[in-house]
Amino acid sequence: MNPIPEQKIHDTLANANLQLAIYDATARLMHKRRTALDNPLAADFEAWREQANRIKRHTIENLDHYLEQLEQNLVHNGGKVIWARDATEAADFILKLAKDNNALRLVKSKSMTTEEIDLNERLEHHRLDVVETDLGEYILQLAHQRPYHIVAPALHMTRYQVADIFTERLGVAREVVIEKQTMIARAKLREKFLTADIGITGANFLIADSGAVVVVENEGNARLSSSAPRIQIAVAGLEKLIPRAQDLAIFLKILGRSATGQPLTVYTSFLAGPRRAGEIDGPEQFYLVLVDNGRTRVLADRDKRQALYCIRCGACLNHCPVYRKIGGHNYPWVYSGPIGAILSPLFHGVTEDPWLPSASSLCGACGEVCPVKIEIPKILLELRNDVVKAKQREGSGKLERWAFRIWAFFMRHPKLYEMAGMAAPAILPEASGGAWIQSVALPLRIGPLARWLSQRDLPPPAARSFRQQWRERRRQA
Amino acid sequence: MPKRVSLFVTCVVDQLFPRAGMAMADVLERLGYQLDFPEAQTCCGQPAFNSGFWDQAREVAAHFLDVFEDAECIVVPSGSCTAMITHHFAGIMEADPALLARARRIESRVYEFSRFLTEVAGVEDVGARFPHTVTYHDSCHALRELKIKSGPRQLLSAVSGLTLKEMDAAEECCGFGGTFSVKFDEVSGAMARTKIESIHRTGAEYVVSIDSSCLMQLQGALSRAGSPVRALHLSEVLASR
Numbered sequence: 096m097n098p099i100p101e102q103k104i105h106d107t108l109a110n111a112n113l114q115l116a117i118y119d120a121t122a123r124l125m126h127k128r129r130t131a132l133d134n135p136l137a138a139d140f141e142a143w144r145e146q147a148n149r150i151k152r153h154t155i156e157n158l159d160h161y162l163e164q165l166e167q168n169l170v171h172n173g174g175k176v177i178w179a180r181d182a183t184e185a186a187d188f189i190l191k192l193a194k195d196n197n198a199l200r201l202v203k204s205k206s207m208t209t210e211e212i213d214l215n216e217r218l219e220h221h222r223l224d225v226v227e228t229d230l231g232e233y234i235l236q237l238a239h240q241r242p243y244h245i246v247a248p249a250l251h252m253t254r255y256q257v258a259d260i261f262t263e264r265l266g267v268a269r270e271v272v273i274e275k276q277t278m279i280a281r282a283k284l285r286e287k288f289l290t291a292d293i294g295i296t297g298a299n300f301l302i303a304d305s306g307a308v309v310v311v312e313n314e315g316n317a318r319l320s321s322s323a324p325r326i327q328i329a330v331a332g333l334e335k336l337i338p339r340a341q342d343l344a345i346f347l348k349i350l351g352r353s354a355t356g357q358p359l360t361v362y363t364s365f366l367a368g369p370r371r372a373g374e375i376d377g378p379e380q381f382y383l384v385l386v387d388n389g390r391t392r393v394l395a396d397r398d399k400r401q402a403l404y405c406i407r408c409g410a411c412l413n414h415c416p417v418y419r420k421i422g423g424h425n426y427p428w429v430y431s432g433p434i435g436a437i438l439s440p441l442f443h444g445v446t447e448d449p450w451l452p453s454a455s456s457l458c459g460a461c462g463e464v465c466p467v468k469i470e471i472p473k474i475l476l477e478l479r480n481d482v483v484k485a486k487q488r489e490g491s492g493k494l495e496r497w498a499f500r501i502w503a504f505f506m507r508h509p510k511l512y513e514m515a516g517m518a519a520p521a522i523l524p525e526a527s528g529g530a531w532i533q534s535v536a537l538p539l540r541i542g543p544l545a546r547w548l549s550q551r552d553l554p555p556p557a558a559r560s561f562r563q564q565w566r567e568r569r570r571q572a
Numbered sequence: 573m574p575k576r577v578s579l580f581v582t583c584v585v586d587q588l589f590p591r592a593g594m595a596m597a598d599v600l601e602r603l604g605y606q607l608d609f610p611e612a613q614t615c616c617g618q619p620a621f622n623s624g625f626w627d628q629a630r631e632v633a634a635h636f637l638d639v640f641e642d643a644e645c646i647v648v649p650s651g652s653c654t655a656m657i658t659h660h661f662a663g664i665m666e667a668d669p670a671l672l673a674r675a676r677r678i679e680s681r682v683y684e685f686s687r688f689l690t691e692v693a694g695v696e697d698v699g700a701r702f703p704h705t706v707t708y709h710d711s712c713h714a715l716r717e718l719k720i721k722s723g724p725r726q727l728l729s730a731v732s733g734l735t736l737k738e739m740d741a742a743e744e745c746c747g748f749g750g751t752f753s754v755k756f757d758e759v760s761g762a763m764a765r766t767k768i769e770s771i772h773r774t775g776a777e778y779v780v781s782i783d784s785s786c787l788m789q790l791q792g793a794l795s796r797a798g799s800p801v802r803a804l805h806l807s808e809v810l811a812s813r
Contacts, residue, residue, distance in 0.1 A: 099756070104758060104759065105758055108759070108762050118766075416745045417756075417759060417763075420759050420766075421759055450755075453624075453752065453755055453756075454752075454756060455749070456712070456745050456748065456749025456753075456760070456763070457622060457712070457713075457749055457750070457752070458712035459713070459715075459716035460716070460745070462716070463716055473663075476622065476624075476660075478624075479622070479623060480624045480625075480626045481624075482624055483623075483624035483625055483626075499619075499628045500628060502619070502620065503620060503625075503628035503629075503631045503632050505614075506583075506614040506615045506617070506631075506632040506635060507632065507635045509611065509612045509613070509614055512583075512614045516586070516587045519587070530795075531791065531792065531795040533796070542754075543751075546753075546754040546757040547754055547757065547792075549758070550757050550758065550760060550761025550792075551761060551789065551792030551793045551795070552791075552793075552795040552796045554589070554788055554791070556587070557588060557589070557591075559590065560587055561581050561585055561586040561587075561590035561593040561594065562586060562611060564590055565593075565594075565597075565609050568594075568597075
């Protein structure tokens with residue numbers, strides 16, 4: 096059971112530049128989404144959400160059927176499906192494939208699933224040259240950092256920081272103009288694309304009835320990664336399925352708008368197998384690595400399996416007032432924000448980071464914007480209950496458990512409740528004129544009271560409670 | 573239309589902000605309602621529910637049902653406590669069909685105060701006078717669970733002398749979140765400070781809400797920042813003359 100990373104959170108909050116970067120970047124993304132939804136073209140957005148939710152629910156409830164259908168169709172297209180139970184199995188397959196084909200360089204487009212299974216580290220460990228080709232991911236790879244955000248991985252970095260990283264890692268002259276930085280990355284990456292043996296992409300959707308992988312992006316790097324190298328690998332979580340090609344329209348409409356406010360991303364690539372006879376381009380070999388890595392565990396949880404509907408748009412992060420303060424690196428796993436706060440415990444169990452489902456004010460903004468209508472606040476509450484039960488089994492968290500037992504006892508006994516209420520004014524002396532309390536005597540400076548006062552003033556206890564005043568009012572009447 | 577209304581003032585109002593409760597009673601009495609305050613009432617159980625202690629929440633929720641079972645109409649000066657009763661009681665009572673049935677029966681008779689005024693009593697102008705500039709804070713559970721957004725604003729707009737100025741972050745959480753406010757005190761405090769920056773940008777003298785827990789968080793942060801802005805419950809504004 097890991098404790099709350101209080102020091103790390105404190106450092107994030109104390110970093111004024113970082114706070115500004117997170118707040119502004121998420122505000123921009125929120126504004127773009129709002130603008131896209133206010134457009135008459137998106138007048139049916141609520142209906143799209145409802146339909147997307149229904150399609151995802153149907154797919155997840157019948158995942159076994161659609162997975163088999165996907166494999167059949169993908170094999171029919173000339174590809175191969177590799178079923179990876181966990182990160183090791185996924186990485187081992189890619190390592191063996193690279194070895195068998197004398198491949199030394201791999202280019203990658205953005206993929207949270209490969210982040211999830213630490214693919215880069217595993218491949219680099221075997222001296223393979225793995226290159227991230229999404230600009231944000233490229234910057235992070237150079238800086239040896241994890242993505243800060245599902246959609247905008249380098250959201251927390253300023254162009255000045257990027258200038259430093261480029262100078263230090265690429266040996267180029269310092270450049271702070273964003274367009275010119277992009278050109279530096281483009282020149283470096285173009286050479287990598289042309290000399291890579293293997294291209295790795297993620298997948299936004301897997302279409303069962305077509306055996307196709309769909310990748311959406313804005314930079315063209317996923318299209319290059321999937322077409323230039325002779326071997327193509329798509330790595331995808333097995334929840335990425337949708338049943339039919341015709342279902343895709345609705346998901347493309349909600350994904351772009353929710354993520355970046357775009358009606359459609361710049362590129363939408365359909366990868367359906369290797370080059371066929373008579374075609375002039377495309378890879379010679381095509382593989383889809385389907386990653387479980389805990390997904391079947393989530394699938395077994397009837398109440399919370401809806402977490403698997405997630406299409407990784409990042410809208411819940413942008414709208415989360417907690418993410419907007421603590422950023423992406425204080426969450427324990429690659430998935431941050433509200434969706435991370437439910438995916439991490441669902442994949443790894445609630446005991447690893449029992450604080451995580453509690454790191455939310457339960458404001459509900461995440462559930463309100465989720466394009467596939469995952470009930471994130473409800474799942475957070477259920478996970479908190481799971482944490483309480485797990486702690487009880489392990490015999491930990493005694494103080495909080497007893498506090499709530501005693502609290503409940505008082506709340507069931509109105510006389511005790513009233514007496515406890517009358518004790519408060521005796522302990523906390525009322526300041527003159529009903530002013531709010533800034534600090535309390537040293538012996539009281541503990542626990543929740545101290546933590547409240549660390550940030551805010553405390554209301555003075557009412558001299559007479561509502562019920563006391565009510566009785567008096569009734570007597571006088 | 574009910575003539576008789578039972579008040580569930582919530583533990584926060586009872587113990588910390590009785591003025592908000594008395595003001596609610598004043599407004600309702602002026603509208604001609606007979607008020608009943610069942611003395612055995614305590615809390616809705618939300619603190620335990622939000623902290624994952626569902627057994628304890630269920631005990632306290634069952635106590636609420638015992639107290640209010642026969643009430644014709646229950647009015648609550650809190651969106652969050654109302655939502656606990658109408659949206660979450662059922663979830664923690666699933667394993668107990670008898671209790672669940674009792675919770676289901678009470679749901680439709682529980683009203684958040686502003687909703688009672690606009691949708692049951694059918695009033696917008698309660699005859700209040702409050703010659704000040706105010707801004708309205710959407711409390712999260714009222715806004716997103718109960719879908720209360722325009723009602724309180726209509727009530728405020730009808731107050732004589734009152735100028736309502738919208739803040740840019742009206743729908744953003746104040747950072748309270750129950751035990752979140754002390755488990756993640758620094759994050760909670762940072763959220764409150766962001767919110768009060770938005771309040772200050774309006775130039776309002778008062779920030780008004782329908783949840784005393786948000787108001788406790790906001791007034792606590794305003795007071796700590798030395799701000800002259802005051803946090804008030806909607807009922808206190810509507811009771812002013």
